[in-house]
Amino acid sequence: GRLSPGAEPVASPCPAGCPLSDGAAPGDPVPMLAAPGLAVPAGYGPPRALRFASARANLFPYLPQAALVMPVGDRHGRPATWPLEATAETLLLAAFLESQAREAPHWGGVEIFHNLGHEAFGSQEHPHLQVVPRPAGLPWAPAPGLPRPVPAALRDPRNELARRGRFTARLNAGTGDPWIDPGDLECWAAMSFQDCLDLAELWRRIDRAYALAGCHHLNALFHAPDFRDGSAGPLVAFAPRERGWGRGRAGFELLHHDRIWVTAKPVEALGEHFRRNL
Numbered sequence: 001g002r003l004s005p006g007a008e009p010v011a012s013p014c015p016a017g018c019p020l021s022d023g024a025a026p027g028d029p030v031p032m033l034a035a036p037g038l039a040v041p042a043g044y045g046p047p048r049a050l051r052f053a054s055a056r057a058n059l060f061p062y063l064p065q066a067a068l069v070m071p072v073g074d075r076h077g078r079p080a081t082w083p084l085e086a087t088a089e090t091l092l093l094a095a096f097l098e099s100q101a102r103e104a105p106h107w108g109g110v111e112i113f114h115n116l117g118h119e120a121f122g123s124q125e126h127p128h129l130q131v132v133p134r135p136a137g138l139p140w141a142p143a144p145g146l147p148r149p150v151p152a153a154l155r156d157p158r159n160e161l162a163r164r165g166r167f168t169a170r171l172n173a174g175t176g177d178p179w180i181d182p183g184d185l186e187c188w189a190a191m192s193f194q195d196c197l198d199l200a201e202l203w204r205r206i207d208r209a210y211a212l213a214g215c216h217h218l219n220a221l222f223h224a225p226d227f228r229d230g231s232a233g234p235l236v237a238f239a240p241r242e243r244g245w246g247r248g249r250a251g252f253e254l255l256h257h258d259r260i261w262v263t264a265k266p267v268e269a270l271g272e273h274f275r276r277n278l
Contacts, residue, residue: 031057033067033097040096045192053089055097058130069093069129078116078218079127080208087200092193094131094222099189101133102227108136112188112222116207129222136228146223146237147172147179161278162205165198169206169278176270178206178278180236188224188234199236206238209277213270215240 033055034040039047058066071086079087094112101107111132134140147170161169166183180202185191191199203220210218219239 033057034093040092041099042092042193043095043190043195045194048089048092048193050089050093052083052086053093055093055131058132061132063132063134066130066132067097069097069131071127077127078207078211079114079220080204080211082127082204084197084200084204087204088193088196090129091188091196091199091203091222092191094129095188095191095196097131098187098224102187102189104133106136107133108138108228109134109140109226110224112224114218114220114222116216116218116220140226146221147235161274162202164201165195167195167199167202169202171271171274173271174267176267176274177238177240178209178274179238180206182234182236184233186225186233188222203236205278206274209274210238210240212277213273 034050035054036050036052039049042048053069053071055067055069058068069090071082071090098110098112101110111134112129113132114127114129116127155170156173159171159173161171161178163169166185168181168183169178170181171177172179180199182199185195207218207220217240221237221239223235223237225233
């Protein structure tokens with residue numbers, strides 16, 4: 001797509017010396033999938049000309065044709081430090097890649113997740129979302145421990161932390177961790193860019209609250225429903241490494257029964273922390 005007047009990229013694709021920078025690695029074999037200037041469809045809203053985000057194929061995928069979605073510029077910290085529009089554009093690109101995978105009969109779904117830190121199984125320092133298409137023939141079940149959307153009539157108002165647009169941050173009382181409920185959104189690909197901004201703000205708030213609690217190794221899972229079985233809609237779950245993950249275990253296996261963070265915060269105190277900071 002072409003840039004509209006006044007919509008030039010605000011930053012170079014990567015800071016100097018970044019291993020993913022075109023200048024630092026001119027022979028990089030990893031193809032670009034999207035870059036600033038590309039007009040990306042945005043659900044039922046108007047397209048968005050990217051200024052802050054890019055996508056590349058993953059050089060070391062654990063499933064084929066995985067992509068890395070990255071903010072551009074000199075922000076290499078956790079999402080709470082990214083410009084709001086950079087966070088929103090990474091979500092928009094992930095949603096667009098989900099829509100592309102839905103059109104191919106050999107994909108059964110996608111996994112969208114963010115690793116913060118090497119102890120959270122991140123393989124590189126550059127901040128990114130991973131978008132991993134799941135082959136249709138691969139056996140699949142939702143990750144254990146994911147919160148489930150609750151009918152409106154049964155929602156406990158004491159567990160509502162913050163709201164932006166259609167998205168609500170809720171407390172998972174069993175673990176003390178927050179999660180994001182997208183309301184009636186049927187899939188990520190249906191998000192408008194305003195939806196992406198609303199979701200980005202809640203994600204940044206939650207990330208900041210984890211940082212204030214001393215959590216530096218956080219996984220965020222943007223759960224996408226399976227393409228074939230009409231399973232429950234999307235949601236965002238958070239899996240802090242410090243809550244007690246077994247060393248070397250990958251995946252989003254939340255430990256619901258330990259009741260204690262490794263940082264010695266009981267579940268009730270952790271829940272109170274998120275109520276104060278969101």
